[in-house]
Amino acid sequence: MNRLLNIELQKLWKNRASRVLIITYFVLICFISLIASIKFDLGPFKFNAADSGIFNFPYIWHFNTYFAAWFKIFLAVVIVSMIANEYSYGTLKQNLIDGMSKKEFILSKFSTVLLFAGISTLFVFIVTLILGYTFSSYNEISIVFSDMEYLIAYFIKLVAFFSFCLFLGILIKRSAFALGFLMLWFFAEQIIYGLMGKFVFEDFNTAKSIIRYFPLESMSNLIIEPISRLNFIKAVSTQIGVENIKDYSVQFPAVFIALIWTVIFVFMSYKILKKRDL
16 A cells, blocks of 8 residues: 555656645645734724734634635645546556556545645644744643644545545546536535525525535534634624624534545545446
8 A cells, every 4th residue: 555655646746736736735824824914903993913812722723724724625636636647648547457456546546635634734733833832822731732623623624525526536537627516516515505594494504404414514514613713703793792602613423424425435436436447
């Protein structure tokens, strides 16, 4: 398996587009630190990001994992292109002729998915520690390393999303069409949610309880938005009479649903490849 993984990594690094996308992804995560430089003064309202609590432990684990996940589309393009290139250049067929089984092929791709997710999680961990120790008002070990479940949720979110991209790459075989389908699926889930809430159940709570089982929504639910959790946002909400009853913790049902989808995507990728005549 290590040999297969090494081959995959060599292919990716020798591909200029993939190399640029991978580097861009990690550079953008580093840019989260630039939020600390945001300051503005609008009369009576003054805002300094570094002093707002954004980088306080343990909140920073929630904040960084949520926003770092926005950049996963860069690695998604790499994964979809990785699969599409196997078909375009005929390397998949050649590998099978040379003795690689279809199961080994899928395992090598999924190993790459796990590696990407693992390295990304480690990178976010390091960046978060640096930012936290630089700006946080709290540096006690017990506080620093609390709320670490957000890192686990981040890892699972990436694995599930990249597995979906792997499945689309195998299913469609063309990177542009696969990425286009990914975008269409995202909008389809939102439209279905709106239709269920407005016309089917006439209740958005019921619609939300159903849509959470859909692939992209289940991944989104792993890490809830952190902005409304900030103290100054809560204070503003209280002043205008808006009650915040969100549960910001990582929920086990969301983790379980995302893992189930991961298994489905990998299994279906194998079944499609197994039945396909190359």
